[in-house]
Amino acid sequence: MHVTAFGQHRLEATAPWGLIQKRAEEKVTASDKTHSPTDLAHFAMLSRGNCWLSVEGIPKPIPLTGGDCILLARGTSIVMRDSLRTRPRLSFREIGARAKSNVAHYGGGGAPTTIVCGSLSFDRANLKPITQLLPRFILIKADEARTLALHKTMQALASEMAEQAPGSEVVATRLAEVLFIQALRAHIASEWEWRNQGWLRAIFDPQVGAALNAVHDSVSTPWTVESLAAAATMSRSAFAVRFKELLGQTPLEYVTEWRMQKAMQLLQQRDKKLIDVARSVGYESDAAFSKAFKRVVGANPGEYLKRGA
CATH class of the missing domain: 1.10.10.60 (Homeodomain-like)
Structure with missing residues (x-):
């Protein structure tokens, strides 16, 4: 797979805040190319603060803390918010459209949370879409194996896409490939109950x-x-x-x-x-x-x- 990162931005959220991502809102355009429904994934890293993540199909909300990373296959509906009492009012797509110089601000002025997020496209033709090969949701906790390298890659990717220096697009693409592999390694090393789903389940x-x-x-x-x-x-x-x-x-x-x-x-x-x-x-x-x-x-x-x- 040839992996390309795009649409990356840093969200500076202050409580109360809540975001939702639904399947119908995932049409994303990158570099004047609209991707098909089978070649996208989304990633996010909580670099500061705490929040709650609700994933369609998983009964209980998941608490996230600084350093936690998630990787979502296209078509996975989620809600991310500062408190389970907060009602999400905007989508991730709407927040991304608000970003200026790859930074978006949202919330009511309370406790701060910083989230680095973006999308990955898989450009090489594949017989099976990424959603069939991999679990639709991957969570890598900050205290799990192999997370140090993953966090460093995420930070380097955020830096490249924020500065837009000469060659940043090429470097960001290479970092996106590394990020994807590191996320899979950390996921495989994890003990989460939904690890063995999809193609990975058969491999293991x-x-x-x-x-x-x-x-x-x-x-x-x-x-x-x-x-x-x-x-x-x-x-x-x-x-x-x-x-x-x-x-x-x-x-x-x-x-x-x-x-x-x-x-x-x-x-x-x-x-x-x-x-x-x-x-x-x-x-x-x-x-x-x-x-x-x-x-x-x-x-x-x-x-x-x-x-x-």
């Missing part, structure tokens, strides 16, 4: 994860349900049921999608013959490969390259 399953790693390590192997079950040290039937439960698709559907994902990356290099790409992902003929590619991606390899030109 001891048996299904072993089968997935086998596919990732050798995409050209002629995998069957039997051979994948053997890699998972499970019976064929038990493996097929568990795999479908975790990933929502059959083992061979996953193998085909992974092959096409790798093929998309190879095709974008534009220096390989079609038959070489086909053989790299386990197909003996370019015709069989092209047929599978069109079924999964929705276009044949040539059409796919023209579409992305």
Whole structure:
């Protein structure tokens, strides 16, 4: 994935204050490009003060303190406020539009809270949207493992986007990629009950994860349900049921999608013959490969390259 940060600003809030983000309010435009509903995530770090976070689908509000970070997949509705008694009146999008020199002010003049927030776009074409690959909500507490590097990256990113010095856009993009990886590392190291959701849940399953790693390590192997079950040290039937439960698709559907994902990356290099790409992902003929590619991606390899030109 190619990750780009945009729309970053610092919110200086004073109590009482409350913000809401709903699915219908997430249309975001960056660099004159409107992103599709599948390639965005939002991040925030509480750098000063305390507040409450309510996330759709999680019963209890979550208290946040200085240093806590959150990463949200697009379509995740949240409320952030100084007190559970405060009624949110503005959206994050409205506050972002108010920002001047990347700083926004909001609230009633009471206790201060500072939040650094922004969005990430994922520019590389992916068969599955980010919301299916990762949990819709990631919380990294300030006292958890790997947070020091994450906080330093967040601060560096905020500085680059605030100063707008020569080369800031390039540096900010690189920092956004690092930020995303560090957030995932900290999330994986956490003990939060919603850690193992989505694709990560399958990866960390001891048996299904072993089968997935086998596919990732050798995409050209002629995998069957039997051979994948053997890699998972499970019976064929038990493996097929568990795999479908975790990933929502059959083992061979996953193998085909992974092959096409790798093929998309190879095709974008534009220096390989079609038959070489086909053989790299386990197909003996370019015709069989092209047929599978069109079924999964929705276009044949040539059409796919023209579409992305």
